[in-house]
Amino acid sequence: MEKYVKLPEISKKKEKAILCEWCATPGDIIHSGELLCVIEVNKVTEEIYAEYDMEILCLLIEEGDEVAFGENIAKVRNV
Helix, strand or coil: CEEEEECCCCCCCCCEEEEEEECCCCCCEECCCCEEEEEEECCEEEEEECCCCEEEEEECCCCCCEEECCCEEEEEEEC
């Protein structure tokens, strides 16, 4: 079943973050607890981990782009 991964809210003071680095590419299988991407909030980097096992179908945000908390960042499928 296809679904979307949303950027979790990391900061109460900011509404957006910068996606610094993807640690997965389309076609990759990412397991629960594995690093999915790195974001920057308030000049501090934060790691975002997978909450469940998934296959990456499509990355919706490019590295360097600003993204709002709660916005879809990747299209995935449960594995």
